[in-house]
Amino acid sequence: MRILFIGDVVGQSGCNAITAHLPEMIADWRIDLVVVNGENAAGGFGITEAIYHELIAAGADAVTLGNHSWDKKEALTFIERAPRLVRPLNYIPGAPGRGSALVEAKNGQRALVINALGRLFMMDPVNDPFGLLDEEISACPLRKDADAIVVDFHCEASSEKLVAGYFCDGRVSLVAGTHTHTPTADHRILPGGTAYITDAGMTGDYESVIGIKKEEMLRRLTTGIPSGRFEAADGTATICGIAVETDDRTGLALRVSPVRMGGILEQIIPQFWTGT
Amino acid sequence: MRILFIGDVVGQSGCNAITAHLPEMIADWRIDLVVVNGENAAGGFGITEAIYHELIAAGADAVTLGNHSWDKKEALTFIERAPRLVRPLNYIPGAPGRGSALVEAKNGQRALVINALGRLFMMDPVNDPFGLLDEEISACPLRKDADAIVVDFHCEASSEKLVAGYFCDGRVSLVAGTHTHTPTADHRILPGGTAYITDAGMTGDYESVIGIKKEEMLRRLTTGIPSGRFEAADGTATICGIAVETDDRTGLALRVSPVRMGGILEQIIPQFWTGT
Amino acid sequence: MRILFIGDVVGQSGCNAITAHLPEMIADWRIDLVVVNGENAAGGFGITEAIYHELIAAGADAVTLGNHSWDKKEALTFIERAPRLVRPLNYIPGAPGRGSALVEAKNGQRALVINALGRLFMMDPVNDPFGLLDEEISACPLRKDADAIVVDFHCEASSEKLVAGYFCDGRVSLVAGTHTHTPTADHRILPGGTAYITDAGMTGDYESVIGIKKEEMLRRLTTGIPSGRFEAADGTATICGIAVETDDRTGLALRVSPVRMGGILEQIIPQFWTGT
Amino acid sequence: MRILFIGDVVGQSGCNAITAHLPEMIADWRIDLVVVNGENAAGGFGITEAIYHELIAAGADAVTLGNHSWDKKEALTFIERAPRLVRPLNYIPGAPGRGSALVEAKNGQRALVINALGRLFMMDPVNDPFGLLDEEISACPLRKDADAIVVDFHCEASSEKLVAGYFCDGRVSLVAGTHTHTPTADHRILPGGTAYITDAGMTGDYESVIGIKKEEMLRRLTTGIPSGRFEAADGTATICGIAVETDDRTGLALRVSPVRMGGILEQIIPQFWTGT
């Protein structure tokens, strides 16, 4: 299966890039499954129902969230009628929505998409993600009940993301970190066969501070005094993510490559899908 | 000037890689200035005098530190006789050592090397790094008193590192983030001419959790129960860093490239130095 | 029922005070139930089996823990043969020991003792305490299955402790906060009948920084440089806690008073037990 | 000199209590100096110019702030024309206002009032408070240039407040902690003669969660889902603070007593001022 995971889409800039380019990426690379982190899609903070549908219409098979899940209050309600919207599985039981979704991929195969929040340096107290990850994966095992399993592990600390990677290694197709809004260059296939990247990076305007206009961020951190609102930067986005090709017999990763298209970052696309 | 900045060297594995490969990298690429972050060089935690000299002997012109500066107690004293060892400049005044050093590069030019600690999610309370960075840069301006200025900004949050980058943009040659032990793929030249990367990555064994053997890290985070010590992983290291070529007339960056050599990460070397 | 809850016993100084005075307090005041927080009893960090038995021998009917539960490794094993030792109930499932214990009080009545860790500003990530508190209290309700219920809510933030108080109000006899090692003066009976105090205070030498010798604490915080170990202060302890008299028909609080005996703090004992 | 320090005044409830009772407390107890923490006076978040004048009119000789200093944007400007309004001294240099003020007490004596923010568990990164405290106290020493010195040390951790107390011991009249909105019962005179309390407590409605209506606080912490705004509770306030009588020859403390008047907390007033 060909999987494309796209990191935190930030604001209008990020949404525009997805709408403009995702359909042709899917067609050109014959992608089977697209997972998009949408926690910052609505102006940098949260997601709306309209934007959720925009992402799905552009080709996302599932949309994941993170610590900004509920920034837009409507998400608390529309998530119930948005079966492909996945919020962190380790919220306090009773939270709206779901922490995982078994979706049908474009090729008809079954993909389990899981979202989890890490805890180190994160402000929102959540429950242990690892036990719940284990439950989810055990309840819908790779090959038996899912042809691919994608885990979006959303947190600050690289150590915790690596632990998530090794914890799931051999049992899921991909563990992709999100939240720092900065792509890492440590993509690889872990010893057990799971593709891994510490952070997929954001899909937004990089001439900014993590997608937010840099002027207020600079003032805030260098003077300690708030002087305005945080607004999403509006320059051209770099679409950032990770491409994984799995072995259909095992559901594990055969190849992994970063994706960085458009905007100011150095560009890269998966050579193994474009090589002829 | 040709500058090579190498991220957090972790344990014996990292030191071995530096000793084995740095001399020929310097020779092959005709590097003028090497800055190495050494805060984890001694078994993962701190630095010793012997290791400092080992790094200098291998070709480092300056060694920077971070939140682990004083993990080995001897650093509190030997730093006074280690003129090329630079600890964070925003420690409480009176701390041993120095927060910046003007060193002579291999080509005889003057390079100012500065180390600063960020504050978001960092456990050690330190003073405002930005005002002090401004003071240092103003006291020894690029071109006038320094032919290159390298800032090692050591912290957790990508946002704070980006703020450091933009804050210094146009006034220093390079702002290289450290501390997360994970290389980022957002290297670029900022609008004002300063080379930037959110994290240079660690120089250590990546088959680990940020350079530490993964078994205990996994147990600790997935059970909540400490059951052993953290030890540096001992597989082959990937040397991770960033290469910058500056314009001698301005001291600003002309070219920037990540460096990742050895170990399990995808390899990359600066094409602009190897192209003939 | 007459309940005495004693806050974090710190080091030898705290243990000595308990051994020397608790038996006569129990006798003089005809106390039915004594709960002691012992997370710092072993030299300031954790608890040993010997000290656990010492506290029980002095009259404790249950010993609670906190973020320092496992500082002494032996606690991970001896807790299984220490039925009156209660660790936080919101550890990751599988942790040794128990998060609550139904103990027989000195008058033969049944008392449920629960320990929970809060999450704000606490370094150890733990699961949501409130849902688990609700489960425990529902499974062993006041009056029906327990004649008294005592909750030791261990955390940093006063806000979270107050939330715990109101959350349990009317369903437990006492919510006593611990962890800050500083007695608060906001003891009261909440509207639903539950006795409450934000922090019971430590039982240790107050001529110190939260029970630790003040010299190293001062150096560490004012210079930022570690220069020695943290050791428990060894002056005379103040026994700090809270006394509650419950209504036998309801299990709820009729009277509440702080207890502060010995050492340098202003002294106070429950007038309602000494009035004759 | 007779000094009354009043902890965080929260919202209309707190302001009403000050307006209604402070004038007669000053008269009855012949108080010479009143310092009031006003960081939450405006609806729980920050301070306005009108409220500042209300507190001064009621008898405050100085008003201190904390982490909520700039919650009301107008504070950034009106502080410049509010000579008795004191914000934390360890903000990044260039912040509006002042970190200390030498005010004339009601008896004509000179009192230095200092405000400082601690750093442990505080979200706003600020500079080292201890070095700056030392500078302030050295520049205006007790007896020589000030007849009394009052330090409002505003932070979360009891350990850091105790360090502030011992750090200033013998050089100031009073170190009063603020911020937790919970009065502590560890008031005392430190060995060097400085009066100390870990937290003076809030002046607000205690039938709440730290002065905020408890319903939303409970929902937020027990479900993890924001569902409304935080609003100041509006029941009758308890005026909480600490009373100190200093020796005019030394400026140090002779007597210290908590003050808790009105509302639901156990009441206490300084016996040494009411003993006739």
Ligand SMILES: [Fe+2]
């Ligand atoms: Fe995000």
Ligand SMILES: [Fe+2]
């Ligand atoms: Fe996030």
Ligand SMILES: [Fe+2]
């Ligand atoms: Fe490091």
Ligand SMILES: [Fe+2]
């Ligand atoms: Fe570090």
Ligand SMILES: [Fe+2]
């Ligand atoms: Fe404790």
Ligand SMILES: [Fe+2]
């Ligand atoms: Fe504790």
Ligand SMILES: [Fe+2]
């Ligand atoms: Fe406050």
Ligand SMILES: [Fe+2]
């Ligand atoms: Fe505050």
